[in-house]
Amino acid sequence: MKRVEVKLSLPVVAPLLDIVKSxxxxxxxxxxxxxxxxxxxxxxRDAWNGELLSAQNGDLRTLLALFDSEFFATGxxxxxxxxxxxxxRACSAVRLRLRARYLVGLEDEKLESGDVExxxxxxxxxxxxxxxxxxxxxxxxxxQHLDSSIIEx
Amino acid sequence: MIVAQAKPQHAPQPQHETELALEGIWRVVxxxxxxxxxxxxxxxxxxxxxxxxxxxxxxxxxxxxxxRSVVWTGLREKAEAYAFTLQQWHLTAVLEAxxxx
Numbered sequence: 001m002k003r004v005e006v007k008l009s010l011p012v013v014a015p016l017l018d019i020v021k022s023x024x025x026x027x028x029x030x031x032x033x034x035x036x037x038x039x040x041x042x043x044x045r046d047a048w049n050g051e052l053l054s055a056q057n058g059d060l061r062t063l064l065a066l067f068d069s070e071f072f073a074t075g076x077x078x079x080x081x082x083x084x085x086x087x088x089r090a091c092s093a094v095r096l097r098l099r100a101r102y103l104v105g106l107e108d109e110k111l112e113s114g115d116v117e118x119x120x121x122x123x124x125x126x127x128x129x130x131x132x133x134x135x136x137x138x139x140x141x142x143x144q145h146l147d148s149s150i151i152e153x
Numbered sequence: 154m155i156v157a158q159a160k161p162q163h164a165p166q167p168q169h170e171t172e173l174a175l176e177g178i179w180r181v182v183x184x185x186x187x188x189x190x191x192x193x194x195x196x197x198x199x200x201x202x203x204x205x206x207x208x209x210x211x212x213x214x215x216x217x218x219x220x221r222s223v224v225w226t227g228l229r230e231k232a233e234a235y236a237f238t239l240q241q242w243h244l245t246a247v248l249e250a251x252x253x254x
Contacts, residue, residue, distance in 0.1 A: 033186070033243045039250075040233075048237060055241050088196075092189055092243040099188050108187035136190060143192045151200045 003080040004145045010075045016131040017067055023097040024060045024090075031056060032093035056093055063090035084146040085153060091135040098135075102128035178251040179232035181225040183244055185216050197242045198224065201235065226251060 031052055037045055066077045066087065079087060102125055103111065110116050114133065118126055142150075183194075191213055198209035202224060215222035224246075225235050232248050239246035 031240075033240065033245055035240060035245060035247065037236075037247070039248055052237070052240055088193065089242055092193065096186075096188050096243055111187050139190055139193055143190075143196050147196055147199075150196065 001080050001082075002146065002149060003078055004141065005076050005078045006141060008071075008075050008077060010072070013075075013134065014072070016127065016134055019098070019128055019131045020067075020094055020135070021064065023094045023101065024064055026101070027060060027093055027097055028057060029053075032096040056090075059086040059090035060093065062086035063094070079142050079146060081146065081149040081153060084142045085150045088139050088142045088150065091139045095132055095135050098128050098132045103132065176229070178226060179229045180223045180249045180251050181232050181235045181239070182247050182249055183212070183216050183222050183224050183239060184247065185220045186245055189244065191217065194244065197239065197244060201238050201242070 031049060034049075037048065040048060062083050063086070066083075071077055099111065105125065106116060106129075116129060118129070121129060194213045194216065195206070195209045198204045198212055199206070202209075204212065212222045212224055224239075225232065229248075236246045236248050
C-alpha cells in the first residue's frame with residue numbers, strides 16, 4: 001500500500017489545529033456546502049441531507065485523527081489508500097467553512113490566487129487564512145501522490 | 154446511500170405535470186465556487202464520472218471560466234445519484250430539466 005508521510009513544523013501547525021477543530025465541530029450539524037435542491041421533495045431532501053451530513057462527519061473524524069498524540073510527539077502525519085479520500089474531502093469541508101466564517105471579507109479572486117497581504121489582516125482572519133492554506137497544501141499533497149488510489153478505489 | 158443505478162423503467166403513463174417532469178431528461182450542472190482547488194475538481198470529475206484527464210480539465214475550466222458546466226445528462230434517478238455524489242465531495246451541483254428535448 002502506498003503511504004505518504006509528511007513531517008510538519010509543530011510550532012507552525014499546532015496553533016492552527018484549534019481553528020480546524022472549531023470549524024469541524026460546527027460542521028457536525030451543518031453541511032459545508034448546503035444546496036437548495038428545490039426540485040427534490042421535502043422528505044427525500046431531508047434523507048439526502050442526512051446522508052450527506054453523516055458522510056461529512058465521518059470524513060471530519062478521519063481528518064482530526066491525523067493530529068493525535070503521535071503527531072504531537074513526532075510532527076508526522078501519514079496518508080494512504082485508507083484515509084486519503086476522506087481527508088481530501090474533509091479538507092474541502094473545513095476550507096468552505098473557514099471561507100464562510102472568517103474569510104468573507106476576502107474577494108473571490110484574491111482567495112483563488114492566494115494573493116493576500118497577510119500583514120493587513122486581523123489576527124483571527126490571518127490565522128484562519130493560514131489554516132485555509134495549510135489544508136489546501138494537504139489536499140495538493142494527497143492529489144499529487146495518491147490521486148490514482150482515490151480514483152480507482 | 155444513494156447509488157448511481159437506474160431502476161427498471163416502466164412504460165410512461167401521462168398523469169400529472171410533476172410526474173412527467175420527473176420522467177424527462179435531466180442535466181447535472183456543477184457551479185463555480187472560489188474555494189475548491191482546480192486539481193481537486195479535476196480529481197473529483199475523474200473519480201465520479203470516469204473522465205480522462207483532458208475531459209476532466211475541460212469541464213473544470215468551463216466551471217471556472219463560465220461559472221457552470223453540464224457534466225452529465227440523462228434519466229432523473231441517475232442524475233440525482235450523480236448530484237448527490239458531487240455534493241458529498243462538496244461541489245455545488247444542481248439538477249436542471251433539459252427542456253430542449
